[in-house]
Amino acid sequence: MVNFDQVSDMQSRGWIVVVPEHRLCPQVDILEGPISDARDCLSWIYSGGLDGELSSNDTTKDFRVDMNNVCAFGTSSGGALALSLGFGVERPVKAVLDFYGAINYADPFWTSSIDAMKAPPVSEEFINQVYEEKPIPTQGGVSLEGQAKSDKPPSLGPRPAFAFTHIANGTLMDVCFPSKDWQAVDPVLNVGKEFPPTCIVHGQEDKMVPMYLSRVLYDKLGEAGIDREWIEVPGEGHTFAGKMEKGGTTWGVQRKGFDWLEKQIKK
Numbered sequence: 362m363v364n365f366d367q368v369s370d371m372q373s374r375g376w377i378v379v380v381p382e383h384r385l386c387p388q389v390d391i392l393e394g395p396i397s398d399a400r401d402c403l404s405w406i407y408s409g410g411l412d413g414e415l416s417s418n419d420t421t422k423d424f425r426v427d428m429n430n431v432c433a434f435g436t437s438s439g440g441a442l443a444l445s446l447g448f449g450v451e452r453p454v455k456a457v458l459d460f461y462g463a464i465n466y467a468d469p470f471w472t473s474s475i476d477a478m479k480a481p482p483v484s485e486e487f488i489n490q491v492y493e494e495k496p497i498p499t500q501g502g503v504s505l506e507g508q509a510k511s512d513k514p515p516s517l518g519p520r521p522a523f524a525f526t527h528i529a530n531g532t533l534m535d536v537c538f539p540s541k542d543w544q545a546v547d548p549v550l551n552v553g554k555e556f557p558p559t560c561i562v563h564g565q566e567d568k569m570v571p572m573y574l575s576r577v578l579y580d581k582l583g584e585a586g587i588d589r590e591w592i593e594v595p596g597e598g599h600t601f602a603g604k605m606e607k608g609g610t611t612w613g614v615q616r617k618g619f620d621w622l623e624k625q626i627k628k
Contacts, residue, residue: 362439367608370553370616371434377426379411382499383442386537392546399442400450406431407452415453429455430626436526436602437505437570439621441548444578447559448551457559457589458618459603461567465549465574466541468536473531477568478530490519552581553616558588558625562618564597590621 365381373377383398389556415421433454435443440462446454457526465553517525527533534541544550561579561584572593582589594601594614605611 364602364605366612367602367619370619372617377411377424377628379406384497384499385501387496387523388492388494390540391538392542393453393495395438395442395548396445396449399445402429403433403446403450403452403454430620431463432453432456432458432574434458434460434622434627437600438463441465444548444559447557448548448553448555449545454558455553456557458562459559459578459624460562460615460618461564461570461572461575461599462548462561462578463570463574464547465577466538466543466547468574468577469573470571470574473533475531475568477530478525478529480526481517481522481525483517483526488519488523488526491523493500494506494520549578549581552578552585552587554587556582556585556587558623559588560592560618561617563592563594564599564601566596566598569599588625592617592620592621 365406368378368380379402381399381402384394386394386409390469411426415424415426426563432444433446434457435441441464442458443454443457444459444462444464449455461471464516498520501524527536538546547583548556557579559582563570563575574585576591579589579591594611597605597611601611602615605615
């Protein structure tokens with residue numbers, strides 16, 4: 362789910378890149394599944410788990426984690442997960458690079474149908490097969506950001522159909538976080554003086570997660586006196602990272618976010 366060129370860019374800067382998987386909703390909700398798994402991964406890194414893995418492999422045995430410079434980056438739902446490592450944890454990450462993260466859940470947008478997307482012509486019985494998947498899956502069958510393993514388009518199985526249906530109908534949060542205890546999961550409601558420096562990268566034409574949702578977070582960061590950066594990508598919609606061409610205009614604009622992150626690391 363992460364663009365290979367972005368991973369290569371990070372590695373070229375001398376960074377250790379960890380791309381964890383997490384359990385998927387709706388069998389677990391957003392907090393119990395994705396956020397908890399991301400936070401467990403962070404705890405594992407801080408407790409020396411990653412160093413142990415590196416030292417046990419001949420090709421990485423000379424590398425060690427700089428515990429003072431652990432940062433988080435993610436796109437879309439991954440952006441929200443990166444931001445979740447800035448609050449509700451014993452030791453937050455040093456900085457966050459958020460690409461069009463899905464946040465600000467109390468906004469009416471999340472309960473509105475999306476004109477840019479149509480629900481697939483499938484039955485409720487078909488999409489609800491996701492509740493029967495065992496064990497709880499960590500892969501969803503559709504790659505929106507990275508590179509698919511096949512040139513053929515993926516078949517519309519129950520899980521992708523489930524996601525597309527609820528996104529289109531504005532009912533995604535009803536099934537992924539029915540308690541609606543937004544304080545527990547929404548970074549917009551958890552910005553305080555200990556929140557890490559944050560850079561937000563967002564496409565100006567995003568219809569899936571409108572740019573104004575991120576702007577609310579940016580304003581909250583400013584009110585709290587948090588170091589922040591805002592990068593708009595002209596002409597791009599949601600998940601643009603998955604289709605951008607390395608060396609193109611969009612590549613150059615979004616790369617400013619990684620340049621910002623590098624400056625945070627060097628502080």
